[in-house]
Amino acid sequence: MKALICEGYGPIANLVVKDVPSPVPGPKQVLIEVKAASVNFPDALMVQGLYQVKPPLPFTPGAEISGIVKSVGAEVRHYKAGDRVIALTGTGGFAEECLAESAKTMPLPAGMDFDAGAALVLTYCTSLHGLKDCGHLKAGETLVVLGAAGGVGISAIEIGKAMGARVIAAASSDDKLELCRKVGADETVNYGTENLKDRINELTGGKGADVVYDPVGGPYTEPAVRALAWRGRLLIIGFAAGEIPKIPLNLALLKERSLVGVYWGESTRHDPAGHLANLHQLNEWFAAGVIRPVVSERFPLAAAKDAIAKIANREVKGKIVVNPSYRP
Ligand SMILES: NC(=O)c1ccc[n+]([C@@H]2O[C@H](COP(=O)([O-])OP(=O)(O)OC[C@H]3O[C@@H](n4cnc5c(N)ncnc54)[C@H](OP(=O)(O)O)[C@@H]3O)[C@@H](O)[C@H]2O)c1
Structure with missing residues (x-):
């Protein structure tokens, strides 16, 4: 393959x-024929050796896939050959076949195609966990999403709206x-x-x-913090711009x-039950459109x-996917 x-x-x-040999599933693994593998920002960092996780070389990048189960390990009970699944693999996804832990595999929801399946879990789970569990976003509140046209950004807009917030999207071009x-x-x-802080203040x-x-x-972070209301919350998701900002703490104290x-x-390791509940919520929202x-x-x-x-x-809008069986 x-x-x-x-x-x-x-x-x-x-x-x-x-061309590499087909992988063989271990006792708790499934072997998946990859139909789609989505591209996430950490893939780009990982292959350059710039990510916190540095897989032993050589390796295949690709953290999030959808596809069809080809075979399963001896201890796998919930999946069988032919099942349509989504899996979080960490690495290995940009390939015709990929191994996944059965615990990190889930059925592809009814009505969802492979491309959407590969583009769902990492971004939408991050945003739901961030906005609900960490940010305690309430209906009627105002949410500002930075990098709003990117992978996690688009999911934060949709989930913010689903939670009843007024959503202000911030990005670098009118097209985005x-x-x-x-x-x-x-x-x-x-x-x-536009001036980010002034514009948020104007809109609120x-x-x-x-x-x-x-x-x-x-x-972008400091002007956004300066535009936070009394008891406002900054959710620190990542540093796609490359620089980790340093924020004067008086900005936290003052409001x-x-x-x-x-x-x-x-x-998900600290609160597996909360993670399952969030997945369930996302399935419901997907089914309801x-x-x-x-x-x-x-x-x-x-x-x-x-x-x-x-x-x-910085050229992606929403998500992009690799389809290993697609021959142009
Ligand atoms: N904390 C978590 O649990 C978690 C989970 C998932 C992802 N993340 C992190 O979230 C970040 C975004 O991930 P993503 O998959 O949404 O990436 P993405 O699709 O590339 O979106 C990132 C956005 O950042 C903006 N950006 C500003 N400066 C940039 C630069 N120099 N290079 C690239 N992008 C730049 C871009 O929007 P504009 O052009 O509009 O500025 C881009 O759309 C990454 O750092 C990722 O590691 C964290």
Whole structure:
């Protein structure tokens, strides 16, 4: 079978597609024929050796897939060959076949296609956990989403609306903001051309935002914190801009603001029941048409490294996926 291989940490352009042996499932694993593998920001960091997780070399990147079960390990009871599934794999996804732990595999919800299935769990679970469990977002509150047209950003807009918030989407281009409005944002800020803090204050009548969802970091975080209302909450999701901002703590004191870290993957280990409840909620919202993963582009396996480069270059809207069996 063919797989995208990272032979050494370095430029994304060095990734190669090679023929490798089919993996054999261990006792608690399933072997999946990959139909779609979505691209997430950490994929780009991981192959460059810039992520907190550094897999032993060589390895195949790709953390989130959907596909059809080919075979299962001796102790797997819930899946059988032919089942349509979603799996969080950590690595291995950009390949024709991929192993997954059965505990990190779930059935593809009815009515969901493979592309949407591969684009759902990581982003939407992060946003639901962040907004509900960490941010305690309430109906009627104002939510500002930074990097709003990206993977987690789009999911935060949809979930914010589903929770009854007024959502202000902030992104770097009008083109990206058009997508944000399409998925439900009430207002937008182009932080490429507008002053983020002033615009949030203007849109909230000087009160400020109740919650800021920040997957970007860099120069955007401090103005967003300055535009938080009394007892507003900053949700620290990630640092796609590359720089981890340093915030003067008097900004927290002055308005009893909270700076709240969000680490979805780790939270599922601390609170597995809460994670299952969130998955259930997402399934319900999907079935009701409240959330719809936005897959903006599809790539064959041969172009998987172009897809990873695209996310590193700030060029992705919503999610992009690799379809290993797609031959253009
Ligand atoms: N904490 C958690 O549990 C958790 C879970 C999932 C993801 N994350 C993190 O969340 C972040 C976003 O992930 P994602 O998959 O949504 O990525 P994404 O689709 O690439 O979105 C990130 C957004 O950041 C903005 N950005 C600003 N400067 C950038 C730069 N120099 N390079 C790239 N993007 C830049 C871009 O929007 P504009 O062009 O509009 O500024 C982009 O749309 C990543 O840091 C990821 O590691 C954290």
